[in-house]
Amino acid sequence: MTNEQRREPEALGPFRERMRTIKQYEELLGVVYWDMRTGAPRKGIEQRSEAVGALSSELFRIASSEEMGELLQKLEEPDTYAELGEIDRRLVEETRKEYDRNRKIPPQLHREYVVLTSQAESAWELAKANDDFPGFSSYLERIVGYNRQFIELWGAKGTPYDTLLDLFEPGMSTAELDRLFGELKSRLVPLAEAIARDGDRPDTTFLQGTFDVAAQKKFSLYILGQMGYDFEAGRLDESVHPFATGLSPGDVRITTRYLPHDLTSALFGTIHEGGHALYEQNIGAELAGTPLCAGTSMGIHESQSRLWENMVGRGRAFWNRYFPELGKTFPGRLDGVTAEAFYRGINVVEPSLIRIEADELTYNLHIMIRYEIERMLFNEALPVRDLPEVWNAKYREALGVTPANNAEGVLQDVHWSGGSFGYFPSYSLGNMYAAQMMNTAKTKLPKLEEQIEAGDLLPLKQWLTEEVYRFGKLLQPSEIIERVSGEALQSRYLADYLEGKYREIYRLK
């Protein structure tokens, strides 16, 4: 008798090879998308969009081919599946979900859609620059139309909009969001009202005027370094709408936007994208080159950008440490301002028109407006042409402000130009995940505040790597939050955190 070698299931090799190819093509497309958003010449965009469409189609073809279906079927046979390791099992599960989703969309429809959304982003940029909603709405109508078709082809889960939610936050539903957002609203609206009525508004005059753009850039780079962002595995560029893109753990790029009259925009934008980047740079090496080498959901991804931007970057401990550095970076510019005054000033609460410039508290109201509009578009057949009117009415109602034009209203965000419906809720989900994670972090890292105050941000980064980052897509969002905190996602940690922070800043009884 000889030692019998355990043989790998026959379908595993070809399956893994396809996984690798898919990830490789996604990486190449990622570089091209990054390029299109950071400085690709205007006149090349149309042809580039078609090339992107062609490779995306090939990717789609591989992921939804008969052969892929056969490989999945073989690997899902109980005896075979039982032999698979954890990573291969998750790959099979994820690929099956994607496969079923893809097989229901005719390739021609998919191809048209990719070309359309790729062109629509440029159209949106132009429309926003010229306050020209009609210039963009014909694209948007077609994009919504395609999505309605996709929902029908996929089969609605619960409500049609649930099907879109599941694309970004697996397992999330309209019913669940109604509950979480309902609870949150019932605590945040009174809080915002109390602030407006009785709050002691922090001084913000020192944030007015100009801040040298070169110095802003220098400070952004400095803070990224402090967070543990690896510049040999990434770079910081500029774009109209800041973003992070993880091409591989060795190449995670972020962008920001420097405004001469606004110190905080680039500063907190950079920390925000830096949080996304820390996640992608620190996914476990065993997942490299597979489709599991990515954030597990938009909500968990956003939890990391918001944890770093708001809970760390807009915290008192952080500015006790970094305010002197900031002062040195803008000589003479912040003389006479204390770290405490700066901390209060950057946490001013103010109903505003632009989501990405909103404060940490009212931001959630911006999200709820978009959530409600998207729900209306897909569950109640709201026509695209009515969007400006609906948008403006909701802003008046929830925030008491009215956009002067569509550029600062319905055209402000890029998301819909890419067909990302169901994505916006991720931002507030991220806030809730982040607050719940930080609640645990304070128990697990009892010296966290002191560490931040000493400029030692790496223990937190290391803890998050251990608890969240390294798993990539290996764990589902619900598994991540339960693993970290011992319970499912709750709204109360965010509400508690915001109440504690803002009652203190605004000196409410």
Add this chain to the structure above:
Amino acid sequence: MTNEQRREPEALGPFRERMRTIKQYEELLGVVYWDMRTGAPRKGIEQRSEAVGALSSELFRIASSEEMGELLQKLEEPDTYAELGEIDRRLVEETRKEYDRNRKIPPQLHREYVVLTSQAESAWELAKANDDFPGFSSYLERIVGYNRQFIELWGAKGTPYDTLLDLFEPGMSTAELDRLFGELKSRLVPLAEAIARDGDRPDTTFLQGTFDVAAQKKFSLYILGQMGYDFEAGRLDESVHPFATGLSPGDVRITTRYLPHDLTSALFGTIHEGGHALYEQNIGAELAGTPLCAGTSMGIHESQSRLWENMVGRGRAFWNRYFPELGKTFPGRLDGVTAEAFYRGINVVEPSLIRIEADELTYNLHIMIRYEIERMLFNEALPVRDLPEVWNAKYREALGVTPANNAEGVLQDVHWSGGSFGYFPSYSLGNMYAAQMMNTAKTKLPKLEEQIEAGDLLPLKQWLTEEVYRFGKLLQPSEIIERVSGEALQSRYLADYLEGKYREIYRLK
């Protein structure tokens, strides 16, 4: 009876679709290569290279597939071929050539060769750094060996070296090059000797010292704009080795390298790459998205970089117009220098060891040396171990200089480590094409000198677009030069031009 529509050959649709896909994948790979050379993070390079390899393999698979062979065969049937338009015919011809070339190399041999050349580049870098020819020669021997095998598999045209020449300059032969280079040498060597012996050497002291890099960049951008380079269809970046890359006519990017101690390096480098870019930006719209949308040969491409760099950019008329601008760009730096002195200073002739630093005249002698050595390697079985000796002897003979070591001798260029034999002649072919084209241009545009002197470079660009650029690969190099000048390529236009220019600058009788 109904009007009968002329039906397209059945194979034409699928053939064109494959052509489009090939071009699209090449475009995407082009963006990724550009990115790798201009700033991609170091830690992502290894995985990126594998992704590039994956898509390149897919491209190769499409181009050399059985289906491609069948489509070509169908389209080449005389009745079918007769029905094809000019563009489709050229596409069939070009694709057939590429297809046969690919199919004749066994895949295993191709793989071995790719591995060898990628190792050889590192070996060359090391050997050059350590002046260690034996450390590189074993690689070079094998690379030459593979190329000899490829020539046999492809079938030698005329002489074995002709087969390699055809890769870069379709239709060019060793016999033709012997004639052209022989004629050229018989006039340029005496000219260089006369300059060294009797010439009045221009003053170049004002080119010493430092030139502000930001100002260099500003002036480079200014001159590109003057040349008619379209910044909405391109961009200027920095890289260690300057290059131009045409991704599509709407996106032709160039790079340069700014040296604080060398004004002319970035300046003429930019104009050189700008010449390549003008070609690619102005290929006719009817060729867009096909493999014919590219320069027709290395020689014709190089003719455009050299025409703009040397015949325009190192011309007296050009600096009569732009020297005052240059002076303003570097305040105080060029005070007391006249346009005429500047013109003479940037045209100094000096026998040297390093090709890429050579002047416009002796550059051709560097090329002839490499040509003669390559011819000996493939047509006369020159052993690789004899290269240093042959190299040094030829430098002594043609340029009167002797390399102190192999690092500044036979090891100076990267080309052979990548197996690019037959490429070097393109550089001098480019000079000859350019001189012949300019000779015609002066007849067709009788006010050319005055236009350049008035800063109106667009009539020349427009004429070149009409005569050269718009045709892309639709015409062969020989067709281009005959169309422009009414005759085949001649050496005398270059020799006449260089004699006229340098006898005058050096005040020779």
